[in-house]
Amino acid sequence: MKFRLLLPYFLTAFLVFCVVQPIEIFAASSSNILVDVTPSNPAPNEDTTITLSSYANNLDSVLIQWSVDGKNVSSGIGQKSFSLMAPASGSQAVILARISLPDGELEKRIIIRPSVMVLLSQANDSYVPPFYKGKALPTADSEIKVVAMPEIKINSTLVDAKNLTYAWKKDYTNMPGESGYGKNSFVYVNDYLEDSSNISVTVSTVNQDFSVDGNINIGMSIPKINFYKNDNTLGTIWDIALSDPYQIQGPETIVAVPYFISPKEIQNPRLVWNWSINDSIINILGFKKNVIPLQPQSGASGTSKLKLEVENMDKIFQTVSKTMSVEF
Template structure:
């Protein structure tokens, strides 16, 4: 039996080809896809009973007839959880069991350059040392943070340059405009700290050097 899972509220940017990963306190959905045959007939998954467990803990509210999926919030104290399910026909004559281990990750910020004509250059994340020539806009993408709508007010973006706070309008909090002064050269440290006021154990930070 195959178990498929997804993190329901984990942010990934547009066109991201990978899987959205869960972080501390993420909502996760697991779907069971049993293939039980009675004779030559494949039993409809909706016509079977499901007993879900998280580790050694039974989940009676999530178990029952036709309940082929499980939605739960992972424990922020654990970096992995083992989800198992036993599926049975109504008469209990046929059954199948499967389990899966789901691991959490920490949110990670990547910076990208916003081009005036091409938009966000998603294929090239900025390196630890980035050079600007004149004016430039940097976009922050906090992979796997939740909620996945990063415009939500519980996600606080704190930008700083050389440890001095830079105030950014809340409607464009993921964007940092930069400008190199004509005739000047040097380097500055650009840093972003993101905190989630709704999930005290979830945060992310990133800093790079900006040369001009």
Template sequence: MKKTLTIITILATLFIGTLAYAQSDNSMFVRSSPEAPGAFEETTLSLVSYSFNLDTSEISWTLDGKLALSGAGKKSFTFTTKGVGSASTVNIKIITSGGEEIDRRVTIRPANVDLLWQATDSYVPPFYKGKVMPASETKFKVVAFSDIRTSSGTRPPNSSLNFTWKRNYEPVSGTNGLGRNSLSFKNSYMDEEEPVSVMVSTLDGGGAGQRQITLKMFNPEIIFYERHPLDGLRWHTALNNGFSLSSDETTIVAEPYFFTENDLENEKFKISWQMNNQSLQVDKKWELTVRPGASGGQATLKVVMNNLVKLFQSAESAVRIRF
């Protein structure tokens, strides 16, 4: 999940201070690919101008004080960034065909930004040790962890960092500002994926980093377990691959995974039990006690769960029972 990202600061110096030239200068800028290069990552800087011809201009690129590339029409320059917090400085000198001079200086200082997320209202049983997966209309909390340096090299606390969040590539109103390193929201039933990104920057503008993740929705699941009269619920063994009755009766529990927890006891959360496609009436919502038939054989037990409060939260599962 971790990725090292960088900041780009662009400073311009004009050698001919005429108004016409200033307008020309402002229409020339530098692009970086990737936009946020990581530490020790190959990075290409490219010049773009809408006011003069770069192809006929003499362009030189200096990396950390050493001339790295020069010539007519050298509009791009590729180099490898340094480690986290270590700045690479690229000076660009342009002499147009008309003799005008333009300087650009680009400073790239890598920074770490991580995003960790949690599905805050998805249900899993108490014994579950894995990642809690989100279903449609799940509530999320995303937290940003950053390692950023100011222009002086110090590492500011979160309270001194500005956080700008985007969800589905759009700014999220009311969530941005100093120290706001977390984002909470509810997934829309229309979105199977949720791209979430954050830009973290220092107050002095000397450091910034960004990170994007894509949150994917999962289908809820049903797992069958046995409730043993002495051991209680046998969480360590799922029955979904089928099982044989080893006693006069066996109680089977249908455990929901990744449904919205607060909806499980809602009257609009429906659960139905079927044996060989015949509906069953159960005394307890989540479990059924089965007994072997006189002649033996096998049967298929099926459970269907539907959360009518959430449009796309449903699941079904079946288990084969051998008598």
């Protein structure tokens, strides 16, 4: 069965990562006592364990005393581990481990300063329709922006994000050109050969007293096309995409939406739109490229195959197609 054109009068973070300032460790004397903090970046109010080890001393047979903020909290022979709850954001805990070795006393000082950070990501040039509730997702060769939103408090005062330094990494490689004072965002182009990218950042105060780090894995999506009905009175019905097969009773106008394709201006001449019905190319005049009017022949009934292919002439991996059976 055939279709003919209607007359001209018919018409993308969030990802949340809570991380804290890396532990600062200050040795009071010999450095042969090693300190491990688990997790290495405890979040505010998170259970944290500190463990001592040594390559030169037998810590299992010596007295070890632990204190927090000057208050003795635990001691014992061979007590190499100590657990506590990390303080709230903007506060700090000073932990002192006093180790009584046969040849003298050693001290290890650990400072925990939790902070919080959120990383948000979105594709800059990925198309989504008006009123779309989600975010634009990245596809092959998309431009992606990651924004760091640190929450570093000093004496309960939140430090302005513009007054912090940012050290960005992409796939564990330093990005010095995108790093620096006040640079709280990072923009890159997604590699079409990779399924995902890891973006990380360390944010610090200028004096390095407080810092927080975070990372985010950003996956690559695939463009997809949905078909929607355009109503002469209500406009495009965005609530639900057309099902396959789709039945029409008379003249209808179909709107195609290529989700997440690049560029996000879908009327861009670099995007080539090819409509076909029953594998025959249809040239549409007087309509936008993403719109096709349909009308069954008078007295005819049956099923036809409607197909659309959208291709970016500059990006070979930015191609998407959709086929739908139309019953009439």
